[in-house]
Amino acid sequence: MANHSKKINLAKEQLEDAIELLINGRYISCLTLAGAAEEVFTTLVDIKLGKNPFNIIHELINHDLAVEGYQKISRGSFRKVRNRARNLVKHHDFGDEESVHINRQHQALATLGQAMISADLLDVKYKNKRKYNAWLKQNRDT
Template identity: 35%
Template sequence: MPEQTYQRVDLAKEQLEVALEMFLKRGSFVSALTLAGAAEEILGETLIQRGEKTTLQHECSLIKPVEDLFRKKPYSWSEFTEKKNRVRNAAKHIKNASEATVTADIEDEALWMIVRACDNHARLGLEPTPLMQEFEEWFYKNVVGLEYEV
């Protein structure tokens, strides 16, 4: 098969769609996490290149002032992103034998990574897909506890 040229945002959208499908069908949560994480990163970097804020940057701007009040040293961007991406990174990388295990709620991590990726998708002004709309309905019902109304 010959090489082709791909738009990275299109690849991210495909990864996000597969992550959504896996999550909604209660399939592989670790695969949903890593695919959504890859999409979140590409979509986020695209926002940064446009001079716009990512979901993660927005969240940090809300949390940082509160964290700074309770800490002796300011809460850094690298600390914030390390904490937010800990499980995704653990599912993708291992440096030594002491990192052979990870303790986490993989389903919850996949959920919130998908939320971040979908929000970056929306911040780019891209149309939500039917799977994104299905996820949003699922989210409102199962996480927020409300019936979703269109």
Template identity: 30%
Template sequence: MAEMQLDQAIRLFIDEKDYISSATLAGAAEEIFGSLLKREGIPNALDQLFANWSANGAPEIPSPEFRKALNNVRNQLKHAGDPAFDEMEVRNVDSMLLIARAAGMHPSFSDAPTQQLIRFREWWEKNAETLISTLPEID
């Protein structure tokens, strides 16, 4: 199921430029992949990001705050828990990063990438650096 969600998220991202639906599906796939890995005692994408962040001398952020920040868009789309987000903009970079997190866990569940994952990798190689440059710098 997570693979199908991820593939559709990529289609919506690349073909339709529907970043809200793409982020929602990618977030769902990422959560399923992550939960399955956790069951096996294997770090998920968020665990690995936090470990890398902490190990590379980046500004210290407690794990709960780090996770909340990285899951903010996904959780607001899923739960609508904060009235401040009743109207929110989901940027292409938000969707791209959720797809990347889910895509990074896909090899744990499949021997080969799907056609959509190959498309996303090709898209990433051409476009990701430009999108990432739009993110704010951390002092």
């Protein structure tokens, strides 16, 4: 039997589970679930608030690159770089390497952070935020 669910509630559940997975050292599962939640939350922020967190981050990075005298990165290239790790672990196409080389913990943290920022912009109340902050404080230097 099919259930009717709001996508924001599904993304909230994914975010809560992603935090638990991070705390338990399940970084790849955290990365994929946080990535799914982030995609929904970021689009909803854009629709509801007229702000796109992805574009804001892209603009900040380009500002920093310009200040340092480097060439700006296109939005498409930035999206590809930003999504590289999550796509590497959830897709396999003909010709792809059978192994990946990523920092699992850092990629999970980055994607989870993006999801949490967008959830916070939407005023989504989600579980495990305190657990996340405690874990982050304890593991800051690892």
